[in-house]
Amino acid sequence: MHELSLVENMLQIIEDAAAEQGFAQVKTIWMEVGQLSCVEKNALRFCFSVVVDGTIVQHAKLEIIDVAGSAWCEHCHCEVAISARYDTCPECGAYTTKVIRGEEIRIKELEVE
Amino acid sequence: MCTTCGCGTDQVQLNGENLHCHERDNTGEHHYHAHGPGASTSRMVRIERDILSKNNRYANDNREYLAKNAIFMLNLVSSPGSGKTTLLIETIKALQHSLSIAVIEGDQQTDQDAARIRATGVPALQINTGKGCHLDAHMVRHAMQQLNLQNNSLLFVENVGNLVCPAGFDLGEAHKVVILSVTEGEDKPLKYPDIFHAADLMLLNKCDLLPYLSFDVERVIEYARRINPALQIIQISAAQGTGMHGWIEWIKAGQLSVRTDKTERVAALPLHSSD
Structure with missing residues (x-):
């Protein structure tokens, strides 16, 4: 259940941004989650709902942007x-190794007030 | 509660002592509150930050400290029961007369593993993660500070037995070493690709049991290299000692390389003349 740790990290990044940029409430969080990242989206949403109570993101909507x-x-x-690390190249059938995209777990943008 | 760094929680323990908060208040209170409706307007704030950026910063600090002191750190990851602790004990016995060694043990509960390691005469510190499923760079940094590490030494981290979560958390180690025992399925690399992708070396353990099993060694190697073509693989039996020579030599070469790197870095420093 490392998603719990990830949500804690996310909350801290947002609280740091709130202190720096002077906002009091977050309405929407846009988050990029790569298809190859170690994140299970449902677990992330569940952990988010557990962690946010009483915080600046308590009423925020979590928008997950899938990154292929x-x-x-x-x-x-x-x-x-x-779509997975062990996928073969659709053209030649070789195992592809150098992942270019899809490992992201990033907070992209916030709607705040 | 914060399972990432242990701050503000009573779950994470170092040798039985609670870790305390020092960067963030742990009162559970937050200083931002929603204000009355209609008083504010929405705006957008670009963040563009990796969720793991804080862990990665701690990991980089750890890596810098280890390089400066020529300490070769390995992060041992596997599922529970693969034989990590036995492997570690046999490895310590083979190396403790030529190298200074310390061990950080990660488990959810108990200090049984650290006690087994200490019985070899090597210092070991137990991190209990409580409900946490992995070690992170901040916990390891605390442990490193308490261990009084020697220069030119070896530091083993035995991560929580888990093939999933430790893959995403850099601790600052030189290499992740994944241990897979032949009593598990050959398809583990395909089922848990992240950890095999993150590792530089795979130890295939309990190979003395192969005559009694239908485990296909060629197949597991093929699966593992599909995920990570550069993965080095050594077949061993920690309990019987077979194959251990290759592993021990790999560690010695790694330790020597961090020592050489340090010497070269020092040699490259500008000389200050006395006048």
Whole structure:
């Protein structure tokens, strides 16, 4: 259940931003979660609902933006779409190794007041 | 509660002592409150921050400290029961006369593993994560501070037995070493790809049991390299001692490389003349 830790980290980043930028309440959180990241979205939403009580994000809506996975195929010398680490290149069938996108777990933007 | 760093929680313990908050108030109170409706207007704030950025900052601090003191740190990860502690004890016995060694043990509860390690004569510190499922860089930093680590030494971190969560948390180690025992399924690398992707070395343990099992070694190696083509693999039996030589030599070479790196860094420092 490392999603709990991730939500705690997220809360701290937002509280730091609140102190720096002077906002008192968060209405919406846009978060990017990569398809290849170690995050289970349902677990993340569940942990979010547990952790936010009494905090600045208590009434915030959590919007998760899916980031599709992609990797560099060494054989085809091009970027290809993958949905898991052990996916093969759809063009040549080789196992792709260099993940380009899809490992993100980032807070992108907040709507605040 | 914060399972990430233990601050503000009574769950995480170092050798049985609670970790205390020192960066953030742990009263449970927050200083921002919603105000009356209609008084404020919404605005957008760009954040663009990695959720793991704080852990990664601690990990980088750890890495810098370890490099400065030529300490070779390995993060041992596996599922529960793969033989990590036995492996560690046998590894310590093989190396403790030539190298200074310390161990950080991570478990949800009990200090049984640390006690087993201390019986070898090597200092060991137990982190109990309480409900946490992994160690993070901040917990390890606290433990490192308490261990009085020697220069030119080895530091082993035995992570919480879990093939999922420790993959995402950099501790500042030189390498993650994943241990897989042959009593588990060959398809573990495909089922838990993140940890095999994050590791640089896989130890295939309990190989002395292969004659009694239908475990296919070639297949597990093929699966593991699908996930991570650069993964080094050593077949061992920690209990019987087979294959341990390769592992021990790998550690010695790693320790030597951090020592050499340090010497080169020091040699590259500008000389200040006395006049």
